Amino acid sequence: MSDSQPVISLNEVIKSFDGRVVLTGVTFDVHAGETMVVMGGSGCGKSTLLRMIIGSFRPDSGAIRLWDDDVTRMDEEELNRLRLKFGILFQSGALFQSMTVAQNVALPLQEHTALDQATIDIMVKIKLELVGLREHADKYPAQISGGMKKRAGLARALALDPQILFYDEPSAGLDPVTSAEIDQLMVDLTKKLGVTSVVVTHEMDSAFTIADRMVMLDKGRVLAVEDRQWFEQIRDHEGELDEDRALIRQFLKGDAEGPITQRKLGTNYAEDLLGAEAEPRIVPRPSVTATRSA
Numbered sequence: 001m002s003d004s005q006p007v008i009s010l011n012e013v014i015k016s017f018d019g020r021v022v023l024t025g026v027t028f029d030v031h032a033g034e035t036m037v038v039m040g041g042s043g044c045g046k047s048t049l050l051r052m053i054i055g056s057f058r059p060d061s062g063a064i065r066l067w068d069d070d071v072t073r074m075d076e077e078e079l080n081r082l083r084l085k086f087g088i089l090f091q092s093g094a095l096f097q098s099m100t101v102a103q104n105v106a107l108p109l110q111e112h113t114a115l116d117q118a119t120i121d122i123m124v125k126i127k128l129e130l131v132g133l134r135e136h137a138d139k140y141p142a143q144i145s146g147g148m149k150k151r152a153g154l155a156r157a158l159a160l161d162p163q164i165l166f167y168d169e170p171s172a173g174l175d176p177v178t179s180a181e182i183d184q185l186m187v188d189l190t191k192k193l194g195v196t197s198v199v200v201t202h203e204m205d206s207a208f209t210i211a212d213r214m215v216m217l218d219k220g221r222v223l224a225v226e227d228r229q230w231f232e233q234i235r236d237h238e239g240e241l242d243e244d245r246a247l248i249r250q251f252l253k254g255d256a257e258g259p260i261t262q263r264k265l266g267t268n269y270a271e272d273l274l275g276a277e278a279e280p281r282i283v284p285r286p287s288v289t290a291t292r293s294a
Helices: 046-053 076-083 101-112 117-130 146-157 176-193 204-210 228-236 243-253 259-265 269-274
Strands: 006-017 020-031 035-039 061-066 086-089 164-168 196-200 213-218 221-227
Touching: 006 046, 006 196, 020 046, 020 196, 020 213, 020 221, 035 046, 035 176, 035 204, 046 061, 046 164, 046 196, 086 146, 101 117, 101 146, 117 146, 146 176, 176 196, 176 204, 196 204, 204 228, 213 228, 213 243, 221 228, 221 243, 228 243, 243 259
Parallel strands: 035 196, 035 213, 086 164, 164 196
Antiparallel strands: 006 020, 006 061, 213 221
């Protein structure tokens, strides 16, 4: 897989807002047919990175290429043409509430193709069947569950037969069983359709289920870009690790103690408020065991 031409390539990408650096020197490739999971804690820059790849934000410096196109140098019209090649599943599903599930899925086909309505209706049924929603085509978003909304959003993302699928926190707000079902659907679609997937998540059960490779962000920098097995070994390692790998292990395991916690405790409230030294008042708690097996 690593010998193939990258479908997505980021090189030394830097982004800041109001003088605050959000991403610094981000570099990695995504290859055809693989699922790349982008993970990290809240505020690490995951969603900003995703928005830059799809052209919603422009980096301060660096290059972002999709196939042979540098999205950082494209105008809005060029970006819109490029966007026809990929689909996006937004965190909320982002369905139009006044439209049925079928109408939501039909919309991209009506807007971006010259297909007649009869053909569009057939295409919609095919996409809904892929995500297990064909029998719910005439329901409105308010009439279906959170997991079904995610499936409907995925069907719409698939409407134009994209070569790349972007997922923004696909498991957010779902119960464990529904989350597992969405994960399995993503894996099945990747196998059936051969699409390239980029998944932004901090849900480790999902990440280890769907990923071929993973990239770990921390405070806007890349800590590691490795295959899933490498991250599994770090997660399960019992001995001493260098600071970056210890940070990765703490995040993957959800440990209450480690470099992430120590960093948060580094600036004490009393010290900040009064200039006085004080002992941390946070009592470490036992780690939380994942509900689903890796």
